[in-house]
Amino acid sequence: MPTEAPWYFHDYHDYYKTERGYHPRSANSNKGRVDTAKLGFINMPTASRSGEIRSAVLMIHGEKAHSCYFSKDEFKKLKGDNKELMLIPGAVHTDLYDNLDVIPFEKMKQFFLTYLK
Numbered sequence: 001m002p003t004e005a006p007w008y009f010h011d012y013h014d015y016y017k018t019e020r021g022y023h024p025r026s027a028n029s030n031k032g033r034v035d036t037a038k039l040g041f042i043n044m045p046t047a048s049r050s051g052e053i054r055s056a057v058l059m060i061h062g063e064k065a066h067s068c069y070f071s072k073d074e075f076k077k078l079k080g081d082n083k084e085l086m087l088i089p090g091a092v093h094t095d096l097y098d099n100l101d102v103i104p105f106e107k108m109k110q111f112f113l114t115y116l117k
Helices: 007-016 068-077 105-115
Strands: 057-062 083-088
Touching (some): 057 068, 057 105, 068 083
Parallel strands (some): 057 083
16 A cells, blocks of 8 residues: 555555455455446436435444545435434544444444334
8 A cells, every 4th residue: 555545545455455354255355346336326326315214314434434424415415303423433434344442332222222113
């Protein structure tokens, strides 16, 4: 990984390219990727109908994740009082894959017990 690469490239590398998260057939391994796998999404605007969701939604994102803007933007489109955006202080995107110290298990349990009865 070049030192001048953006910080989030380093985060992804530390997960996907090491024993922590590497798998030879994973899309992010760069060896298992099929270039045409995502073409089905090319004509679909991302989350274009999120404002129509009536079900409970809990969005969990690392506060320092490069993609955190996406959850913040999509959360603004959601309607109803059964929606919550939880930002994990100091966490990056991949921390929520396997960092048991930051994954909010108790919050998830509470949310599911409240809204998914």
